Amino acid sequence: MSNLKSHASDAPSSVRASSNKPSTQKRILDTAERLFAKEGFEQTSLRQITQEADVNLASVNYHFGSKKALIQAVVARYMDVFMPALDEELRGLDDESALxxxxxxxxxxxxxxxxxxxxxxxxxxxxxxxxxxxSETQGHLRRYTQSAFGNVLQHLLALLHRANPKLSDEEMFWRLHFVLGATVFAQVSGQALIEIARAEFNYEVNIKTVIEHLIVFIAGGLERP
Amino acid sequence: MSNLKSHASDAPSSVRASSNKPSTQKRILDTAERLFAKEGFEQTSLRQITQEADVNLASVNYHFGSKKALIQAVVARYMDVFMPALDEELRGLDDESALxxxxxxxxxxxxxxxxxxxxxxxxxxxxxxxxxxxSETQGHLRRYTQSAFGNVLQHLLALLHRANPKLSDEEMFWRLHFVLGATVFAQVSGQALIEIARAEFNYEVNIKTVIEHLIVFIAGGLERP
DNA sequence: GATTAAATTAAACGCATGTTTAAAATGTGT
DNA sequence: ACACATTTTAAACATGCGTTTAATTTAATC
Incomplete structure (x- = not known):
């Protein structure tokens, strides 16, 4: 599923043979991931990535083709793990009697x-x-997710309908998007929030805590009669 | 409260005297507002604004000083109306017995x-x-809002605490930010969502409908025990 | 070891951005 | 009508971006 430029034979990927240094591709991918997650896609330049990864500027275009393709490769690395796992969990709920x-x-x-x-x-x-x-308009990413994992998302929608049979399609539509909004926002502003919370409540906050709070919140909003 | 460059005397503002055409400042402000609301701050260039407003490129920097200052002026025009109005409404709730x-x-x-x-x-x-x-990292805007209308926001927080006395400070903190997230997201993705909804449910959607749905959702999430 | 393929490199390209400059135009007060 | 301040204008400036090029280095193959 990787969109990498193959260049005839693609034997020596993943790890550089003799050196203990990761391959150029992996270095780019790892650094890009870190910076994208920190600052966003558009705010992170290829020069920043290649400099911190200690590779040449042109190597991004050589190995990935374009910045867009690099973004997709970074996201895909997680999607390819997350979506099948979610799929399996959702299947486990199919037999639930009182969902x-x-x-x-x-x-x-x-x-x-x-x-x-x-x-x-x-x-x-x-x-x-x-x-x-x-939040950035990365239309190509939305399209990729929809086409690659659309079936999983439809499964999710069906389960939510089963859990809330009284909710109209229209209401479910809106609420699901509000759920997405709360989730996305919580993460994008996440680091700032965690720091504020840490200062204000004087205790350690981590991503797990945020998710626990979030799940309760969105379930409450979605179930509202 | 306006951050406009004053240039000694600032008599002829608002509307050009003899012509029926609005002043350059107002043209810039109106066009910038329209484009900012449509595409976001960073996605909108000064060249785009000045071209559509039919004014010279340099006039933005002449009248407002910088793009940042223009953004702030556009937002302030709404904040200065919204915040006092919200303040008054919130005061009306102070006497409510069962909030x-x-x-x-x-x-x-x-x-x-x-x-x-x-x-x-x-x-x-x-x-x-x-x-x-x-969603864009416009830190200066957040700081401006906080310093100019922080008291109103604190009033809001106090009222929510009164309405949900069982909720801990910590839970209120998180949920309020989730609320903000759902709201913000609903608006940024709003136009796209409205179009999808219109196509899917075959009926007219407007901003009022979205807000009605949103308020029910966030109240549900926030009240969750 | 010669020959080919793959990867890396430094430099430049083309374009877009916000901002500044300095001259020209317009308006204002006396 | 003059002198002055304000506004408008066209052009350039400085910077940053993603991408491309062409030469060089490194690796693999026979």
Whole structure:
């Protein structure tokens, strides 16, 4: 599924053979991910990425083709883990006799936390990438998600309808988008919020705490009669 | 409160004397507002604004000093109407004996709709401007709002606490930010959503409908025990 | 070890941005 | 009508961006 320029044979990927230094591709991908999650896609320049990754400016276009393609590659690395995991969790809910909204949203927790396998703070990074993907107008990302994982999202919608049979299609439509808004915003402004919270309430806050609060909130909003 | 360059005497503002054409300042302000609300602050260039306003490129810097100052002037025009109106509505709730969350959020409705006095679609524009102000990193705008209208926002927080005495400070903190997120997102993605909704449900959607749905949703999320 | 393919590099390209400059035009007060 | 302040204008400036080019270095293949 990788969109990388293949250049005939693509044997020596992933890790440089003799050196203990990761390959140029991986260095770009890792640095881009870190900076994208920190500042957003548009705010991060290729010069910034290549400088911090200690690779040549032109290598991004050589290996990925364009900045857009690099963005997609960064996001795809998480999507390819998250979406199948979510899919499995949602399937587990199909047999549930008395399905609740909270159950549906809690099905997100394991897939989200599994992203910490990709990176130490993978959950946080993924959600922030997602946030920027929606708040900046990265139409190509939305289209990619829709076409690659549209079936999973439809499954989600069906389960929410089952948990809230009294809600009209129209109401569900709006509320689901509000849910998305609260989620995205929480992540994009997340770091600032965490710092404020830390100062104000004098206790440690982490991404897990935020997600717990968020799930309760969005379930409450969505279930409102 | 205007940050405009005064240049000694500032007599001939607002409207050009002999011509029936609005002054350069007003033309810039109106066009900038329209484009900012449509595309966001960063996505809108001064060249785009001045071209559509039919004024010279340099006049923005002459009259406003910088793009940042122009952004602030555009937002301030709405804030200066909205915040006092909200303040008054909130004061009206001080004497309420059994205050509910829904009441607090419904206090936003009149101030919001009053913005249609500034422009035909003032409510929509204001909310979208607000959305971009938060989703783009316009730190100076956040600081301006906080310093100019911080007292009103604190009043709001106090009322919400009164309506939800069982909610801890910490929970209120998070939920209020989720509320903000849902609101902002609804507006920034608003036009796209309205069009989707129109196509999907085959009926007319306007900003008022969105706000009605939103208020119910956020009240539900915030009240969740 | 020669030959080919892949990867890296420094430099430039083309374009767009916000801002500044200095001259010209317009308006104002006496 | 003059002198002065204000506004408008066209042009250039400085900077940053993504991308492309062409030469060089490195790696793989026979």
């Amino acid at each position: 609740t909204t909270l159950q549906v949203f809690e099905a997100f927790k394991l897939p989200l936390f599994s992203l910490n396998g990709i990176h130490k703070r993978g959950t946080e990074r993924f959600l922030r990438l997602l946030g920027f993907a929606y | 509910t969350t829904l009441q607090v959020f419904e206090a936003f409705k009149l101030p919001l709709f009053s913005l249609n006095g500034i422009h035909k679609r003032g409510t929509e524009r204001f909310l979208r401007l607000l959305g971009f102000a938060y």
